[in-house]
Amino acid sequence: MASGTPLRPESRHSRGWLLCEPNVSEGRDETRMARFAEAVAATAGVQLIHRSADADHHRMVLAYVGDPEAVVESTAALAAEVYEAVDLRRHRGVHPRLGALDVVPFVRGPGCPEAEALAAARSFGERAAARGIPVFFYERSATARERASLPRIRAGQFEGLADKLARPEWRPDLGPPAPHPTAGAVVVGVRAPLVRFNVNLATRDPGPARRIAAAIRASGGGLPHVRALGISLERRGLTQVSVNLTRYAVTPIPTVYDRIVEGARAEGVAPAGSEFIGPVPAEALRGLDPRRLDADLARDQILEFSSTETGASE
CATH class of the missing domain: 3.30.70.670 (Formiminotransferase, C-terminal subdomain)
Structure with a gap:
């Protein structure tokens, strides 16, 4: 059981800190998961504050904070490791997913303007698209009202992604209009704490x-x-x-x-x-x-x- 006061991450920047909570489609291989966490922790200006995984879900959740630029850099480093290691064609778990790096939510901490958070989400989305990953923006980053909902975007999962992207109304916001063969797609956005x-x-x-x-x-x-x-x-x-x-x-x-x-x-x-x-x-x-x-x-x-x-x- 937890005790003591809640964590209040330090920020060296007046605009405050940004939290990222990426969900990775890997929850069983400890070597891989350690590598993913290390990629985040190695980024200057970022504090890795939590890591958890579940083998049945076959899913890992990381949480880290820092100034927006550093958080984007650490998320890009994480993505590089995940896209090299995870092949969704061989991935089976009970949690819905459409990407190796499935969802990348950014959450504003105290002092971080929404514009900074939205810019961070956009910056990471552009980096993922440059790797040939279809990108959907959701929640406050959504480009259309019908795309705000994560479950709606993820419906059909990886296995149904090719058919989904072939429909004009589901053309990705960034990146190619076809799934990456091993990494699927990624959903990126700014949301509130949950x-x-x-x-x-x-x-x-x-x-x-x-x-x-x-x-x-x-x-x-x-x-x-x-x-x-x-x-x-x-x-x-x-x-x-x-x-x-x-x-x-x-x-x-x-x-x-x-x-x-x-x-x-x-x-x-x-x-x-x-x-x-x-x-x-x-x-x-x-x-x-x-x-x-x-x-x-x-x-x-x-x-x-x-x-x-x-x-x-x-």
Whole structure:
């Protein structure tokens, strides 16, 4: 369980710091994952603050902060390593993905103007496109309203990407109108902080998790600003309700957790612990004891976003 005050990354620049939380389609090969983290940490002016991975998801999440230019440089260094190592033709995991470097969200820290964050997202997108990677801009970086949603862009995943890009309405914002043969595409943008929160269930049957996820997600008439998937964790012998809370001030963590537990009881299934993925905004945890959720939360996951908006979705 976490203790102490939230992290407040230092910035040498008056415009403040920028956070990047890239999701990489690799969660099993420790040698590769260490190399990816090292590529980020080796960049001057960047602080790697968190790293996590899951073998069933076959996915790794990194979090690092610095001034916008340094964050772009570190993300480009990460991309070079990922594109060399990951071949999506051989990648299988339970989490949806369309790229080896699947999604690259930038999040403004205190003192970082939105224009700086948008410029950073654009700069990285141009570098990815120069490598022959189709680029989609999402959230606040979206070039069209219908492209703001990450799930909408990622629908069809890597396997359906060629057909998707062949449609005029899904021509990428940058890069070629065809998938990279091994790296797919990448989704890049500026978004607000969110909470990624998973609750495990003590059953191998994915049915309960899928039904609970369908009941709580906003798109199905459930809880506002909640996205949820029910997935199998074969390597752990469990299933999971995987949740994104995109406006945690409207629908807080305990509300989501309680609904999942109620649903599990109705299904005759016991909860088997919960987990936070990546940085968690400190304000989302105020007044909350992670022990109530049977959750392990490291101090390096708690990040202060006191002057950042919290309204966008993932």
